[in-house]
Amino acid sequence: MHEDNAFTAAVSLILSGDAVLGEIVRLSLAVSLTALLVSAIIGLPLGAALALARFPGRSFLVVAFNALMGLPPVVAGLMVYLMLSRSGPLGWIGILFTPSAMIVAQSLLITPIIVSLTRQVVEDLWGEYEEQLRSLGSTRLQAIPTLLWDGRFSLITTILAGFGRASAEVGAILIIGGNIAGYTRTMTTAIALETSKGDLALALGLGIILLTITLLLNAAAYATGRIAQKVAG
Amino acid sequence: MHGSFSILPLRAEGLTYNIAGRALVDDISFEIARGTRTIIMGPNGAGKSLTLRLCHGLLKPTLGSVTWNGAAYTEGRKRHAMVFQRPVMLRRSALANLTHALSLTRSSPRDALSRANEALARFGLVELARRPARILSGGEQQRLAMARAWALDPEVLFLDEPTSALDPTATRAVEDMIKAFHADGMTILMTTHDLGQAQRLADEVLFLHRGRILEQTPAKEFFERPRSDAARAFINGELLW
Numbered sequence: 001m002h003e004d005n006a007f008t009a010a011v012s013l014i015l016s017g018d019a020v021l022g023e024i025v026r027l028s029l030a031v032s033l034t035a036l037l038v039s040a041i042i043g044l045p046l047g048a049a050l051a052l053a054r055f056p057g058r059s060f061l062v063v064a065f066n067a068l069m070g071l072p073p074v075v076a077g078l079m080v081y082l083m084l085s086r087s088g089p090l091g092w093i094g095i096l097f098t099p100s101a102m103i104v105a106q107s108l109l110i111t112p113i114i115v116s117l118t119r120q121v122v123e124d125l126w127g128e129y130e131e132q133l134r135s136l137g138s139t140r141l142q143a144i145p146t147l148l149w150d151g152r153f154s155l156i157t158t159i160l161a162g163f164g165r166a167s168a169e170v171g172a173i174l175i176i177g178g179n180i181a182g183y184t185r186t187m188t189t190a191i192a193l194e195t196s197k198g199d200l201a202l203a204l205g206l207g208i209i210l211l212t213i214t215l216l217l218n219a220a221a222y223a224t225g226r227i228a229q230k231v232a233g
Numbered sequence: 234m235h236g237s238f239s240i241l242p243l244r245a246e247g248l249t250y251n252i253a254g255r256a257l258v259d260d261i262s263f264e265i266a267r268g269t270r271t272i273i274m275g276p277n278g279a280g281k282s283l284t285l286r287l288c289h290g291l292l293k294p295t296l297g298s299v300t301w302n303g304a305a306y307t308e309g310r311k312r313h314a315m316v317f318q319r320p321v322m323l324r325r326s327a328l329a330n331l332t333h334a335l336s337l338t339r340s341s342p343r344d345a346l347s348r349a350n351e352a353l354a355r356f357g358l359v360e361l362a363r364r365p366a367r368i369l370s371g372g373e374q375q376r377l378a379m380a381r382a383w384a385l386d387p388e389v390l391f392l393d394e395p396t397s398a399l400d401p402t403a404t405r406a407v408e409d410m411i412k413a414f415h416a417d418g419m420t421i422l423m424t425t426h427d428l429g430q431a432q433r434l435a436d437e438v439l440f441l442h443r444g445r446i447l448e449q450t451p452a453k454e455f456f457e458r459p460r461s462d463a464a465r466a467f468i469n470g471e472l473l474w
Contacts, residue, residue, distance in 0.1 A: 132321035134291055136334045136385075137311055146333065150324045232324050232365045 009201030010208055020182070021202070025209055028186040031099055031173065032166035035106035039162055043111045044155065047118025048148050052126060052140040062119065068112035073105075077175030080105040084176070097178040102186075105172040110162040117158040121151045156225045160218055167214060240301040240312050240388055241267040241420060243288060247297035250283050258283050259444035260297070265389075270411075270421040272431045272452070275441035276467060281424040284441065285391045288422065289315045314387035318394040320378035322366035327377050328353065330366045334381050352384035356410060372403025379410045383417075390414055392423035396430065408433060428468065432456055440464045 013021060050061060082088050084096040084104075095101045125147045133143050148155065170188035177184030179193055187206045194203035243265040250258040258280040265271055273281045286292045288299050290311070323330050331349035332342070340348065353359050358380055361373060369377065375395060382390055392411070396404040404427075411434060415421055425431055431438065435452035440461065447461040459465045 129321055129323075131286075131291055132317065135289060135315045135317075137337045142337060146323065152324075232367070 006200035006204050010205035013201060013205040014209060021205065021209075023182060024185055024187055024190050024206065025213075027099060027184070028167070028188070028210075029213070031102045031186060032106060032163065035103045035110055035166050036159065036163050038103065038107045039110040039114050040159060042107075043114030043162075044118050044148055045144060046111075047115040048122040048144045050115065051119045051122035052143060052147075062116075065112045065116045065119070069116055071109060071112065073109055073169040073171030073173075074175065075171075076108050077105055077172035080108060080172070081175050096176065097180065097184060099177065099184060102173045102177045102184060105176045106166045106169070109169060109172060110166050113165055114158055114162045117161060118148075118151075118155060121154045121158065122147045125151050153225050153229045156221050160221055163217065164214065167210065239267055241265065242302065243389065243420075243422075244300045245284075245288065245297065246300070248284070248287055248294050248299065249296035250280070250287060250292060251295040256295075257444050258287065258294075261441070261444070261446045262297075263439060263446060263449055265420065265422055268415075268418065268420055270415055270434055270436045271423075271439055271449075272435040272437075273422070273424045273439045273441060274428075274431055274464075274467070278443075279441040280444040281441055282393050285315065285393050285422065285424060289313060289391050291315075312387055313389035313391065314382040314385045315391040315393065316375070316378050316382050316395050318397055320374045322369070322374055322377065324367055325365070326363050327358065327366045327369065328362040330377065331381050331384050335384060338385060348384050352380040355383065356380045356413075370403075372399050372406065375399060375403065375407055376410065379407060379414075383410075383414060387419065389420045389422065392421065394424050394426065397426060404430070428456075440467070442467075 050058070050065070080101065081096070083090045084093065084101055085091055086096075095104075122144075126143065129143070129147065129150070133146065138146065168188065170192050173184070173186055174189045174192065177186070177189065179185050179189040185193075187210045191203045191206050191210075194200070194206070244262075245264075246262050248258055248261045249256055257278075261280075261284065273284060275281055283292065287294050290299070323333060325333070328346075328349055331352055332345045335345035335348055336342070350359075350362070353362050356376060356379065358373075358377060361369060361377065366374065366377060375398075379395070395411075396407050399407065408430065411421060411423070421434075423434070425434075432452070435455075437449060437451050438455040439449045440447045440455070440459070440463070442461075442463045447463055448455070448459070450460060455464065456468060459468060
């Protein structure tokens, strides 16, 4: 099949509102956005705490989280697989090859990104605010919510970086989810599969949708951030 | 305004602050009595700002001590506040900046809000209440920082060159606020480079040079008959180093 034809077929597939395609897109977004939410809930306070806390081993943790930003998705997938497989320590939960397990794997991938970038944002803000906040009697613990809120515009970018990682990766969810049609098949795993099968139209269609969603989300976040920043200074 | 109990006098004894083995504040001792306006003067690098920070508890002295009414400094609800050269405003409304500061003193949200509104009304800042604090002018931000400090009801207010980045109108407004604070019974300890300002505001002058106190003199006397040669040179605008 020529790429021209594949492209035309991809567009008509998207326009046809194909149910299988819709399900794949829905699951992809559900998994990545849930993983993003979990990671943000864990990563924002953890990153801020890491920025402000002073304890032995802090430098090691900072380096470790920075390094984990580069954790290869297949390795994350393998680790979660070993934990969740029937003979693994968490095998009794029985969620391997389910969307839940995929969310766990993606959270493992995104959390270090959110922790590290949040730590940097909050550390920079603390440099600016420290004297004033300490003068007002704020403890470092009390400063965490203050700085997270004041860093909200920079943290939007942090969240987007996390979403980008989740929506783009294929290695972890392929191992953990198993790419089961109609159940754990996502855009990226489907693209990998359809390309190897030679169904370039579906693969390309999914690729276009994935790029479009990513673009729209980023544009929306950027616009929201800019408008909010204008209003809030 | 604080009943009979007072944290004053403030007493600094043998206060020394070293960075990399160099004494930037070098064995200084002084006492600040209740109700006075003391201006710390001296050339750049004399240790003025460091002295304020040591008194306020932002820095720990290398040697020596700061005691309040005879008791060693303890954390807890502070009864002294500080206004900095560049006010740090949070990215939220002017009003929210005040309620944030008050919430750190364990005021209930309702008390914090009424106190914040009271402070804005007291200093004619009501129309700024809903505006984002970060996009106010430098003068408005500094007046807001002053109102924030006032809202905390401190017994002592430290001011570190509060007007050095402001235009004359804003400077005048801040000076008026300092006078109002003092009239409310607050004790003032501030640094300034501005001789005219020192003459307008000071009850007494603490003159620092190279980390040491050269004199602590009533203001009128300081400007007419300074005791130290360095202070005389400083008042005459001669270069000091």
